[in-house]
Amino acid sequence: RAGRGRYRLFEAGMDDLLHKRREMEIDLRRALALKQFELNYQPFLDLKSDTCIGFEALLRWTHPVKGNIPPLDFISLAEENGLIVKIGEWVLRTACREAASWPGEMIVAVNVSPLQFKADTLLETVSSALERSGLPAHRLEIEITEGALLDDTDNVLKTLIALRDIGVKISMDDFGTGYSSLSYLQKFPFNKIKIDRSFVACANADSEAILRAVAGLGTSLGMAITAEGVETADQLARIRQERCTHVQGYLTGRPMAANLVAAFLTQPPTD
Ligand code: C2E
Ligand code: CA
Ligand code: CA
Ligand code: CA
Numbered sequence: 001r002a003g004r005g006r007y008r009l010f011e012a013g014m015d016d017l018l019h020k021r022r023e024m025e026i027d028l029r030r031a032l033a034l035k036q037f038e039l040n041y042q043p044f045l046d047l048k049s050d051t052c053i054g055f056e057a058l059l060r061w062t063h064p065v066k067g068n069i070p071p072l073d074f075i076s077l078a079e080e081n082g083l084i085v086k087i088g089e090w091v092l093r094t095a096c097r098e099a100a101s102w103p104g105e106m107i108v109a110v111n112v113s114p115l116q117f118k119a120d121t122l123l124e125t126v127s128s129a130l131e132r133s134g135l136p137a138h139r140l141e142i143e144i145t146e147g148a149l150l151d152d153t154d155n156v157l158k159t160l161i162a163l164r165d166i167g168v169k170i171s172m173d174d175f176g177t178g179y180s181s182l183s184y185l186q187k188f189p190f191n192k193i194k195i196d197r198s199f200v201a202c203a204n205a206d207s208e209a210i211l212r213a214v215a216g217l218g219t220s221l222g223m224a225i226t227a228e229g230v231e232t233a234d235q236l237a238r239i240r241q242e243r244c245t246h247v248q249g250y251l252t253g254r255p256m257a258a259n260l261v262a263a264f265l266t267q268p269p270t271d
Contacts, residue, residue, distance in 0.1 A: 043253035054107030057095040058255045085119045096133035098258045109141040114148035117156050137167030146178035164189045193218045197229020215243045
């Protein structure tokens, strides 16, 4: 009986989990139509001029009952059921439209899921987002993680080259956390490497050596290097020494609502 009791308990737990997932999936399907998504923008700075040169678009979902659900809690579900393709289209269109009103040469960086490459409509989606918004292609940056490069490599390469050829910039995101292969840096047309914040946050000799090596490698290959997740002045001083070219993190600016970007850009530097 004890065994049976445990079995029932387990079953009830499983049911609950599946139920919650199914509910989340139903809610996620409706989220686009109900306009529950918005984009926040986190500034990144050029370390030579110490000025903001662009913003990364970060997806935000306000659930009517559960409130804010962070992207890491729903993006993998959206990838599993394919919704990420439609959501990703919305992200690209919205980011380009909102960025088109930013001053000067300000860049917008957009995260693209590996699944969007599989859908084979990415080039079309990007082109139409640029066209509709009037944003020049060189002001759009696409961020991809190593996961996107793992399978169907030839197709991904073709798409990336086509994007580069229309003038879009391409960044390797979260560098060092996945199946990093140095051959990727040679094979794919990256303009920028974003070093994952785990290497920035950890202040020991090893992570410093990795930071230095990646920055050196990127520099030699003619790429820009962004240090992600910089939170303290000490970390900022370190990444300056290691020849990173860009910085992004809470220290230099948190993700903000679209309507706060203009004010952020006109505020005097705090240094
Ligand atoms: P990511 O692309 O690496 O984005 C950076 C994440 O680090 C963001 O989390 C940002 O808020 C956070 N962050 C920035 N500076 C700091 C810092 O100084 N300290 C700390 N602790 N965190 C910092 P967020 O917005 O929760 O996004 C998490 C991830 O979700 C992103 O990681 C990205 O992989 C994914 N994501 C976000 N928006 C999109 C999207 O539109 N499409 C896709 N496919 N993925 C997205
Ligand atoms: Ca990113
Ligand atoms: Ca990242
Ligand atoms: Ca990340």
